[in-house]
Every structure is written in structure tokens, then in C-alpha cells.
């Protein structure tokens with residue numbers, strides 16, 4: 001196996017001081033933690049936007065709680081509460097003098113234009129600034145060098161730049177909220193012509209900043225992915241063959257390849273969109289010979305690999321945790337790797353399933369229906385192998401395990417709901433309804449976010465040297481699991497009832513009147529789900545400083561990160577470890593413990609060799 | 611769960627529903643089997659003192675069996691869905707009534723050809739949002755848009771088709787029951803997207819004749 005080439009330079013670049021340690025750190029572990037922090041902050045914001053959306057859907061055009069005007073004020077015009085006086089004074093100003101809040105939600109009622117910006121930014125932030133930074137940025141950076149047994153990433157400087165460019169991109173994205181005309185309001189999918197001409201939405205620089213931010217983020221992803229690929233190919237510890245790599249490393253490796261190939265497609269599409277908006281080109285404008293569907297092809301050619309970018313690391317984390325807490329080798333290692341590779345390959349040829357009703361030539365519907373049906377197969381293989389891993393185990397219900405089990409069962413629901421939409425005929429009815437919203441959230445929240453929970457609980461002791469509070473973590477898990485299902489399962493029913501997505505007020509439609517109570521129930525569950533996440537945040541920050549000290553290997557796990565000191569020092573290992581066997585040799589016969597670090601030999605030797 | 615489907619009143623709608631049901635039964639069964647297996651394993655193989663885990667790496671026969679079984683099932687589903695898809699989106703039956711519907715922020719502009727049966731002539735009749743059609747007749751809708759993408763959605767017909775500027779897309783339906791149905795726009799089209807709502811008024815043959823006589827311009 002290849003040597004860790006960067007060792008020498010690496011040790012010498014160790015500087016001290018606050019700036020170099022915490023801000024412009026070149027250490028992959030600090031960069032991983034920085035991505036985690038970025039993601040968690042954005043999670044709060046993205047979640048908050050979702051709750052505003054949910055409020056509007058349950059109580060359309062009613063003032064928000066706490067900040068909205070009182071009923072008394074709305075009826076009589078007499079200010080009763082402090083907020084009433086605030087709204088009263090704001091509304092008496094001229095339009096240019098009015099504050100930000102009153103433009104977005106006069107008297108606490110969300111306007112339709114702001115509502116569109118809310119769900120657009122909710123999805124954009126969750127996909128690009130929460131799930132990607134945490135699953136790919138944080139876990140990727142933190143875990144890759146530690147788990148393949150090297151001292152750092154191949155290109156530490158590129159790694160640092162990748163983080164700070166992501167921060168710049170985030171700042172550009174957030175700036176969009178405060179420009180005249182408001183933020184992008186065309187959905188996270190940004191379909192033209194709605195997104196190309198400010199005349200259609202009233203949104204001007206908001207949409208431009210949305211494009212620019214994502215272009216900048218693409219640069220950050222590119223840097224990250226090149227780094228991951230190079231590191232994994234070149235810097236594995238001696239004995240760490242490809243087929244001895246932990247599943248999460250396989251997942252991140254495949255994701256890095258997807259990122260490398262998919263993000264440039266989005267960047268190209270975004271550049272065309274910016275040109276259409278600012279330079280008068282007509283890529284997407286039929287009047288100038290362009291085609292609105294061109295965007296959809298480009299977007300989804302990126303977009304479907306993107307959804308696998310969001311889920312593969314979660315699959316990897318789950319595959320990591322299930323064997324540890326079943327105390328058993330993973331079932332079908334090779335099949336699992338092959339399944340992930342085929343998911344990655346197939347993800348390039350299914351994009352048309354997002355466009356069945358778009359006006360794309362319907363004979364392509366059949367092709368995309370077949371490929372989409374086929375992509376369900378590797379997903380099924382993964383599920384069966386996870387079940388196989390549980391079979392015959394000695395299962396410990398730790399918090400990472402509970403979250404991983406939730407991942408598996410929620411992913412099953414999300415995968416199965418995908419089959420309905422994969423059938424292009426059935427999709428005619430459920431496309432653009434809440435059925436899709438339910439599907440998305442079962443895979444991305446039930447999947448990716450539960451995997452994030454699992455991963456944070458599992459690797460926290462290594463990252464911060466302390467255990468997280470277990471009772472609190474269990475409360476967080478069960479409340480999240482229940483509230484998640486109460487929030488998103490009923491959305492399948494809304495979808496079956498024909499409830500469109502991205503509408504401001506369902507009560508404008510006769511056929512949706514019957515769903516008023518269900519929408520209220522969903523909203524209350526969503527608020528419960530949101531509040532529950534405060535437990536997680538408290539636990540993370542409290543345990544970071546006050547948690548019980550963790551040993552080097554609190555879970556008795558085999559992979560290399562657990563052989564490093566806790567928390568690992570700069571350079572990770574005293575000496576580069578040598579790997580002797582596959583990562584999941586738990587409960588091997590002839591060994592007194594039920595685990596066996598990858599650095600120890602599988603067959604006990606008699607001292608004189610074989 | 612499928613009781614929540616809106617009443618169906620189109621010829622192909624019941625076939626879509628049939629598929630919906632078939633997939634629903636298959637996926638629900640799979641879900642319960644997987645969940646049952648999982649719960650069974652979790653209980654049976656929970657940590658117990660003195661009962662070690664099995665040292666077992668997998669089974670290639672099983673891998674091949676479950677891979678090919680799901681592959682075959684998925685391909686059957688895809689191939690079985692094809693005729694219905696073609697019927698709805700590719701090979702419409704010959705038109706008995708033709709209308710033009712054009713999306714524009716935030717209305718459906720409906721154009722009837724008038725007594726001469728041709729569009730673009732003086733006797734065309736145009737109205738916003740109200741689509742009048744006869745029951746039990748094949749209606750072709752020539753769908754377009756003058757600004758952004760909209761989507762023509764009639765839940766009770768199980769019909770959805772995006773309206774794209776720069777293209778004319780033919781959607782069709784045959785309604786089996788007279789009545790009045792909503793036509794929401796299903797594709798985000800701006801701040802007025804919610805509430806962009808047309809109405810499909812399906813007349814009995816006599817009523818339809820009467821409506822044509824009263825509203826269409828004389829030739």
C-alpha cells in the first residue's frame with residue numbers, strides 16, 4: 001500500500017496560536033468540526049424557515065404567534081400588546097422607511113411572496129448548507145484520514161480553503177434575504193422562465209445571489225472532492241486495501257466522485273441562468289431560441305446524483321454503526337460496496353423521472369421509468385444486508401444504534417414511496433403534490449438527518465474527548481422519531497388527496513378543505529420536532545465541556561480512528577498503523593474479546609511466524 | 611390510505627388508480643415484512659449474557675436471490691406501467707372537442723374555436739378559467755403558456771401536464787360524469803400561484819349544446 005507521503009511536511013506545518021488552531025486551521029479534524037458547526041447553525045435557520053412555512057399552511061394568513069399582532073388590534077386598530085404598537089408605528093411609515101420585518105410579514109402575516117422565498121430557502125439551506133456540510137464536509141474531513149490511517153488530507157491548504165469558501169458562499173446566500181425584492185422565490189429547483197426574469201417574481205438580486213452563492217459553493221465542493229479522492233487513493237495506511245476500507249470511507253469516496261462530476265453541471269446551468277438574467281442571453285427563453293426544459297435537464301442531471309450525495313454518506317454511517325453494536329461482521333461487504341457503486345452509476349441515468357409531466361417527449365418516460373425502477377434494486381440490496389447484519393447479532397441499543405435503526409426503517413419507507421413515483425403513470429397524479437414532499441423528507445430527514453444524529457453520537461467521544469449525555473440523547477431520539485413520523489407520514493395522505501406542494505393557502509381550494517385539521521396536526525408535530533432539536537444542541541455544547549471523559553475506544557470498535565488518542569493530536573497517530581484485516585471482524589472465534597482492532601492480526605500467530 | 615383519493619371521473623383515471631392500488635399493496639407488504647423481520651431480529655438477537663454474536667460474513671446465494679427477485683419485480687412493474695403511460699401521454703384517441711388553454715400569471719386563458727371549428731378566426735370564444743366540455747367526449751387540450759411554466763391539474767381526472775412557454779402540448783381526457791371540478795395550477799408560477807384556479811364544467815350533451823348556443827358567437 002501507498003505510504004503516507006505528506007507526513008514530513010505535515011508535522012512541520014504545526015503552528016500554534018488561536019488563529020491557526022481554530023480559524024485558519026489546516027488540520028482535517030478542526031476543519032471537520034468547523035463544517036459541523038456551520039451545518040448545525042444553518043440547521044437552526046433552515047428549521048426556523050420550515051416552521052414559518054408550516055405555520056402558514058396550518059393557519060393561513062393568520063398572524064404568527066408571539067410576534068404577530070393581537071386579534072384585538074386586527075379588529076379594532078387599537079394597539080394592545082407591545083407588538084401591536086410596533087406594527088402600528090411601522091405601518092404608518094412610508095414604504096421605503098418601513099423595516100424589513102413589516103415588508104415580509106405585515107402584522108405578523110406572511111405575504112405570498114415571502115412564503116415562496118421561505119420554502120425556497122428552506123430547501124436550499126437544508127440541502128446545500130446543512131446536509132452536505134455535515135455529512136460530506138464534517139464527517140468526510142474528520143473521518144477519512146483517521147479511518148484510512150494517515151496524518152491528514154493530501155492537500156491541507158486546499159481543505160482549509162474549501163471550508164472558508166463554503167462560509168463565503170453561505171454569507172452570500174444569507175445576504176439575499178436583505179436585498180430589495182427579497183430572496184429567491186422559485187423553489188430550490190429554480191425553474192426558468194420564472195427564475196430568469198425579475199418581472200415574473202419581483203425578485204431581483206435575491207435570485208442572482210442565490211446563483212452566485214451556489215456557484216461559489218461548487219468551487220468549495222470541487223476542492224473538497226479532489227482532496228478526498230486523492231487522499232483515499234494515495235494515503236491509505238499499509239495493509240488498508242480497498243476491500244478493507246470501512247463502509248463509510250467507501251461511501252465518501254463514491255460521493256466525492258459524484259461531487260466532482262455533478263457539481264460542474266449545476267455550475268454550468270447556474271452560469272447560464274445568471275447570463276440570462278444579467279447579460280440578456282436566452283438559453284432558457286423560447287422567444288430567443290432557448291428552452292425552459294434545458295434547465296430542467298441540466299438541473300436534474302445534477303440533481304439526481306445530488307440526492308445520492310445526500311444519502312450515501314448516511315448509508316455509510318449506518319453500515320459502520322450496525323456491525324459495531326451487533327458485535328458482528330457486516331453482512332455482504334462486497335455486495336454493499338457494489339450496491340453503492342451501482343447506485344452512483346445509475347444515478348446518472350434516471351434524472352428524467354423528475355420531468356415526466358414537464359412536456360419532455362413522453363417516449364423518454366418509458367426509458368426513465370425503467371432506469372428508475374432499476375435503481376430501487378441496489379437500495380433494496382442495502383436494506384437486506386443491513387437486516388442480515390442484525391441477524392444473529394448481540395445487539396446493544398445505544399443511541400448511535402437507535403438512530404441507525406431509524407435510518408434503515410425510514411429509508412425503507414422513502415424508498416418504497418419512490419416506487420409509486422417511478423411508475424410514470426401513477427406519477428401523473430402525485431407529481432408536484434405533498435406525496436413528493438413526504439418522499440423527500442423520508443429519505444433526507446428520516447435518512448440523512450437520522451444518519452447525522454447517529455454519526456454525531458457515535459464519533460462525538462473521539463472528536464471532543466467526552467461522552468454525550470445518554471439519557472438526554474435517548475429522549476432526543478424518541479421524541480425526534482415520533483415527531484418526525486407524525487410530521488411527515490400524513491403528508492403521504494395529503495398527496496393522495498391531491499394537495500399541491502408550494503401553495504400558500506390550501507384553503508383556497510374546495511377539494512382541500514377536508515385537510516385543514518391534518519395540516520394543523522402536521523404543523524404542531526413539526527413544531528415539536530423543531531423544539532426537540534434544541535435538546536440535541538444543548539447536549540452537544542454541554543457535553544463538549546462537561547461530558548464524562550471518554551476513553552480511546554468507548555464502543556470497542558475495530559476501525560483505525562479508535563486506535564488514535566482521544567481526541568487525536570495533530571498528526572493523528574504516534575506511528576502510522578498497519579492494517580491486518582477487514583474492518584468488521586467482531587466476535588471472531590478464538591479471540592477473548594468480541595472485537596479486534598484492524599491493527600491486530602486476525603489469526604493469532606505463535607510468535608515464530610506461520 | 612387510498613380512500614383519500616379524490617373521486618375519479620375520467621376514463622383513464624380508474625386505470626391509474628388500479629396501478630396506485632397494486633403498488634400500494636406490494637409496497638405495504640414489503641414494508642411490513644421488512645419491519646417485522648427487523649423487529650424480530652432486534653428482540654431475538656438483543657444482547658444477552660453468554661450468548662455471543664455469530665461470526666458470519668454473508669451469503670452469496672442470498673445476495674443473488676434477492677437482487678434478481680427485486681430486479682425482476684421492478685422490471686415487471688415498469689413494463690406493466692408502459693401501456694397506460696403511452697395511452698395517456700403518447701397516443702391520444704381522436705379528438706371530438708378541441709380547446710386551447712394558455713397559462714398566464716395567474717389565470718387559465720381558455721379559447722374555444724367557435725362554430726367554424728378553427729382557432730384564430732373571428733368567431734373564437736375566449737374566457738378566463740372556465741373550461742366547458744361535454745361529458746363522454748374525447749377532449750383535446752392544446753396547452754401553452756405565455757409567461758412561465760404552469761401545470762394543468764385536474765385531481766378528479768388524474769390529469770396533470772405542465773404548460774411550457776414556447777411549446778404546445780396536447781393533453782386529453784374524457785370525463786365520465788357531469789359536474790364541476792377545480793383546475794388548480796400545480797407548478798410554482800409566482801406569488802399568485804396559490805389560488806390560480808380554473809374550473810372544469812362538464813355538461814350533459816343537451817346542456818352543452820345549450821351552453822354553446824348561448825355563449826359562442828354566431829357565425
Ligand code: HEM
Pocket residue numbers: 189307308310311353354372373375376379414415416418419421422427430431432436439440443444447
Ligand atoms: C428507491 C429509490 C428511489 C426512487 C425509486 C425514487 C424516485 C423518485 C421520483 C420518481 C421522484 C420524482 C417525483 C416527482 O417529482 O414527481 C423523486 C423525487 C425526489 N427524490 Fe427520490 N427516489 C428514490 C430515492 C431517493 C433518495 C435516496 C433520495 C435522497 C436522499 C431521494 C430524494 C428525492 C428528492 C429530494 C426528490 C424531489 C425533488 C424535488 O422535486 O424537489 N430519492 N424520487
Ligand SMILES: [Cu+2]
Pocket residue numbers: 303304307350351353354
Ligand atoms: Cu431523482
Ligand SMILES: [Cu+2]
Pocket residue numbers: 760761795796797798799800802803804806
Ligand atoms: Cu402556478
